[in-house]
Amino acid sequence: MTGFQLAPTALLSGYRLEAYESVGSTNALALERAREADSGNLWIAALQQEAGRGRRGRVWATPKGNLAATLLVVLERNFQHAATLGFVAGLALADALDAVAPGRTVKIALDGASAGRNRFELKWPNDVLADGAKMAGILLESSMLAPDRMAVAVGIGVNVVEHPRDVPYPATSLTNLGAQCDAQTLFVALSDAWVAHFASWRAGEGLAAIRNLWLSRAAGLGGEVAVRVDGQVKRGIFETIDEECRFVIRDEDGQRLAISAGDVHFGAVASAGTA
Incomplete structure (x- = not known):
């Protein structure tokens, strides 16, 4: 038993869940489900990922206890705003982190990334920062299923218990910040927060609202x-x-x-x- 479960709001909105102790890649599994004719709104969550990927083919390590989660979204006809689902995911994850790490104080990072306005900030295009250090990454991968249907795997990796130490940028984890939270608790909050932001996005029709919310959490704005x-x-x-x-x-x-x-x-x- 993995202990993963969806928030009640996600269940009521028709989302489904596959949960694993360990997988190769949650994104790859989501796109596999799409090719098997899954209708979308499927979360795939794991406590460990052995073949995770970041942007531009970079490795994204997910040691046991961190969160690897991918949402399969199937879009019909209107694909021009598909890439902006990463901004929806960033907002949902930032809200989820706020929910599981309440009352945490904010520090100003040495590189000036954090202006102290939010506990968790969004770094363009796809990172979530805490005190200017990387907490999470988001990776979108897509596949055309038919001329009028596209599958988008919205992959989210979060440093819950461990963070990389051999990288050329600051990194951190929820445990390192003193937050008492596990991957399963964070996933519940994430699946809950996603519902509202995705509904606001409305296949890109609500992108202006998403953009404004994203800017309110933007790291480095004005610097x-x-x-x-x-x-x-x-x-x-x-x-x-x-x-x-x-x-x-x-x-x-x-x-x-x-x-x-x-x-x-x-x-x-x-x-x-x-x-």
Whole structure:
């Protein structure tokens, strides 16, 4: 028995759950279910992931006790906003972390990522930070099922009991922060928070509301950033995310740049020329 269960709100909204002690990849399993004609709204959760992936093929380790969870979403016809499901997931996860770690104080990170407005902040495009250190990552993978149907695996990995120590960025876990929470408790809160944000998203029709909520939790907003894009580093002030959720900076010449994909570094790290 894994101990995973869905929140009552998720059950009432028609979500289903497959739970495992260990899997290769929750994203891969979700896309497999899609190819088997699953209708979507299926959560796959595990306490350990042996072949997890991050963005751009990077490894995402999920040692036992951390949370690996993927939601299979099946979209029909309107696919243009599918990539923004990552922002829905970020908001849901930040709300879930707030719920399981109440009353935690906020620190200002050395790299200036955390402005102290929220206990958990969202780093564009797909990370959740605590005190400026990486707590969680989100990975979207998709597959066309038919000309008018797309499967999206919304993968979420959270450092609950352990965090990596051999990475070139600060990282942390709920246990490291002193929170008394396990992966199963966090998953209940996540499945609950997802329902409201996904309903607000409405296949992209409600993206403006999602964007505004995301900005209210944005790490580094108004500060110096460096973004590595296709091997080049773009520097400037993080102004906003635009209507398509692209990362918008204003460079030293006053030009606004809208960036669709890249690796973001904040504050002192950006100024030092590391990106």
